[in-house]
Amino acid sequence: MPQTLTNILIPTGIMLGIALLLGLLIVLVSRAFAVEKNETKEKILEALPGANCGGCGFAGCEGYADYLSKNGTNTALCAVGGVDCAREIAQILGKEAAIPEKKVAVLRCQGTCEQTSKRYVYLGTSSCHAAAGLLGGPNSCTFGCLGFGDCTAVCAFGALKLKDGIVSVDRALCHGCGQCVKVCPKKLLELMPVTATVAVRCQNEWPGARTRKNCSIGCIGCQKCVRSCPQGAISMRESLAVIDQTKCIHCDACVNGCPTHAIAFLHAGAARSSVASAEPSVKPSEKS
Secondary structure (H helix, E strand, C coil), X not given: CCHHHHXXXXXXHHHHHHHHHHHHHHHHHHHHCCCCCCHHHHHHHHHCCCCCCCCCCCCHHHHHHHHHHCCCCCCCCCCCCHHHHHHHHHHHHCXXXXXXXXXXXEECCCCCCCCCCECCCCCCCCCHHHHHCCCCCCECCCCCCCCCCHHHHHCCCCCEEEECCEEEECCCCCCCCXXXXXXXXXXXXXXXXXXXXXXXXXXXXXXXXXXXXXXXXXXXXXXXXHHHXXXXXXXXXXXXXXXXXXXXXXXXXXXXXXXXXXXXXXXXXXXXXHHHHHCCCCCHHHCC
């Protein structure tokens, strides 16, 4: 065999031998440290919507699936998947389903550019957190929505939009994941049951006179709503009215009696549905 060919074949053979040994070593190591596939977790992941919004309190859908596959019991944490998802997961686990209550985000503020004014010109970072750190923000009401959209940035479903200086929530797009609630520095966003029809759309804690000066639609603590509620569902937290949604019967007495309209309907159809439910049923024979 020519010397030149020998000089080529011998190094090539050595390299192939080393590659074969390394390949064998990789196979042995991968088998030794292989993680057993969790079939239950895989099935749960398939049942989850894959939104990875973090509303369940875990680091995305995989974190929630991991919790459930390791004897986790609460199947109602996925607000995006809703009832169908909770039932499917419960069936996979062989447990009784914990049914989640459908909720949507509600902005507890109505202080638009028309209802409030500016105390100073803000030239800082376009962020609610940044603006809140400078004397509570530039708006005349330091309890109200700052309107820079930190919440819109974290909404994975496009349910939040900026309009007239405050945030508006599209109930049809909101999945109630709660990410906007977590990010708001003023704690103005709240998850409420979809069955709720009215709310105090204000978080202002000032006395009435100061509220009127800074926001024309804020709660002034007059307590007319407290006196008008037939169920005792409204109480006062200092100068602010608070509605207990579990006691509310949707009679709308508080909405009709609020002098500043701080108590408002949560959606356009609420007034009509509430009026319809409040009307007494009349038999055809009883009509005049």
